[in-house]
Amino acid sequence: MDAEMHNMKTRKVWSLVPAPPKEVKVVGCRWVYNLKKNNEGKAVRYKARLVAQGFSQRKGENYEETFSPVINFSLIRLFFAIFVNLLQWLHWQVDVNCAYLYAKLDDTVYMRQPPGYKSKKYPDYVCKLDRALYGLKQSGRQWFTEISSVLEKLGFTKLKWANGVFLKNKVILLLYVDDIVILGKTNEEIQMTVKLLANNFDLKIIRKTRTLLGIQFIEENNKVYLSQEHYITEVYNRYKKFLPPIASFPISKGSVYSKVQCPTTDEETKEMERYPYRSVIGCLAFIASRTRPDINYAVNLFHSFNPIQESSIGAV
Numbered sequence: 001m002d003a004e005m006h007n008m009k010t011r012k013v014w015s016l017v018p019a020p021p022k023e024v025k026v027v028g029c030r031w032v033y034n035l036k037k038n039n040e041g042k043a044v045r046y047k048a049r050l051v052a053q054g055f056s057q058r059k060g061e062n063y064e065e066t067f068s069p070v071i072n073f074s075l076i077r078l079f080f081a082i083f084v085n086l087l088q089w090l091h092w093q094v095d096v097n098c099a100y101l102y103a104k105l106d107d108t109v110y111m112r113q114p115p116g117y118k119s120k121k122y123p124d125y126v127c128k129l130d131r132a133l134y135g136l137k138q139s140g141r142q143w144f145t146e147i148s149s150v151l152e153k154l155g156f157t158k159l160k161w162a163n164g165v166f167l168k169n170k171v172i173l174l175l176y177v178d179d180i181v182i183l184g185k186t187n188e189e190i191q192m193t194v195k196l197l198a199n200n201f202d203l204k205i206i207r208k209t210r211t212l213l214g215i216q217f218i219e220e221n222n223k224v225y226l227s228q229e230h231y232i233t234e235v236y237n238r239y240k241k242f243l244p245p246i247a248s249f250p251i252s253k254g255s256v257y258s259k260v261q262c263p264t265t266d267e268e269t270k271e272m273e274r275y276p277y278r279s280v281i282g283c284l285a286f287i288a289s290r291t292r293p294d295i296n297y298a299v300n301l302f303h304s305f306n307p308i309q310e311s312s313i314g315a316v
Contacts, residue, residue, distance in 0.1 A: 001031065001048045005117055008050065011101040014111065014127035016119060025061055026110045026126055028053040029135070050114055051135035062109045068140030070176050071164030073213065073290060077226065079165075079174060083183050085223050092182045092190050093209040096147075097202040099178035103132040103142035140177065147175065150200050168193075181209055215290055228291045235283045242275055250298035 008014070020026065034047045057063050083089040096102070109129040119125060132139035148158065151166050156173060159165035164175040170185040171193050180197070184190035197203060209217045209224075216227040281302055288296045 001050075001116065004048050004050050005114070007098050007101065011098065011131055013101055013131040013133055014129045016113075016122050016125040017110075017128045019124060019126050020110055024110065025056065025058050026112055027056050027062070027136075028112050029114055029133075031115060049134060052109075052111055052129075052133045054135045054137045054139075057109075057137050062107050063136070063138045064107065066137045066141055068144045068177075069163035071162065071174050073215075075162055075165065076174055076176075076181070076212070079172065079183060080217075080224050080226075083172065087185075088222065089183050089185055090187055090190055091209050091224070092184075092194065093206040093212065094180050094182065094194060094197065095204040095206065096178040096180065097204055099147075099201070100132045100134055100139045100143045102201060103139065103146040105129055105132055105136075105138070105142060107138065109136065143177070147201075154196050154200075176213065179212060181212065226291045228287055232287060235280075235287075239276060239280055239283075242280070250295045251301070 029050060029052050032049045032051050034049065035043050036045050036047050037043055054063075080091070084091055111127040111129055111133070113119060113123075113125070113127060129136070132142040151173065152158075154168070156166040156168045159167060166173040166175065169189070171189050172183040173193070174181040174183070182190050182193050184193065194203070194205060198205075208219065211217070214228070214231050216229065218225045218227055281299065284295065284299045285303065288299045
């Protein structure tokens with residue numbers, strides 16, 4: 001928490017001011033705690049983050065636009081397949097530390113002082129936010145505007161038909177919020193790009209892409225393969241008491257499922273509430289869309305139903 005407050009002061013995220021009139025909305029804030037994991041899915045450190053309670057913001061008063069573009073993961077797969085696996089380009093990954101705090105706010109936002117860190121000299125003052133604090137509705141948009149502006153000044157051009165893709169000579173940047181994947185023809189071009197970015201942002205340099213958006217990038221024989229082994233294991237361990245033994249195929253041969261198998265009475269519906277059907281289907285849909293297209297048909301089939309009855313739940 002002290003480290004997070006140090007970041008806030010270093011980036012000059014807010015200034016303490018007298019409380020505004022009562023009709024002006026003052027948003028709250030809270031501490032959120034997270035467990036950071038390494039590429040193998042093992043816990044490495046605890047992290048505390050101060051977030052604004054953006055749900056209490058009022059449109060037209062302390063925010064306007066909120067849309068923030070990010071790259072579609074299918075494009076990440078495409079670029080790796082063509083440029084890394086086929087053309088043998090190199091790839092690096094960097095993270096921007098405390099990315100949102102670089103972005104300035106266009107709106108006037110007041111926030112209560114952080115719990116546990118209220119000023120002894122000005123206990124009744126509030127924070128007037130100057131930077132895009134986590135949790136605000138517009139923070140993602142402001143950060144994308146900030147980094148896009150920096151990249152344009154560095155000579156990069158945004159790809160018009162795809163979000164989060166920037167080009168410059170023989171270098172491609174794939175941007176997903178604060179995660180940046182750099183594809184380059186030579187190591188020198190990548191290192192020069194990293195140096196340019198480091199002149200503008202505090203970076204965590206990971207070098208070769210290992211984990212991105214919960215997916216592992218595994219390099220073998222000059223090819224990169226995508227894996228969700230850690231996530232699949234985590235999902236299985238979470239729901240294994242509801243699941244049948246591991247099967248070889250997504251759907252057994254000859255299996256037929258229909259709406260007739262969905263609950264029709266309150267009693268049947270209550271019985272099916274014991275099973276985390278929607279949660280499991282959501283996890284499977286994420287896996288299918290990233291690394292397991294072979295289960296797409298089965299997932300889409302069960303997506304079309306309400307929770308099916310206990311006799312058929314094993315298919316999920």
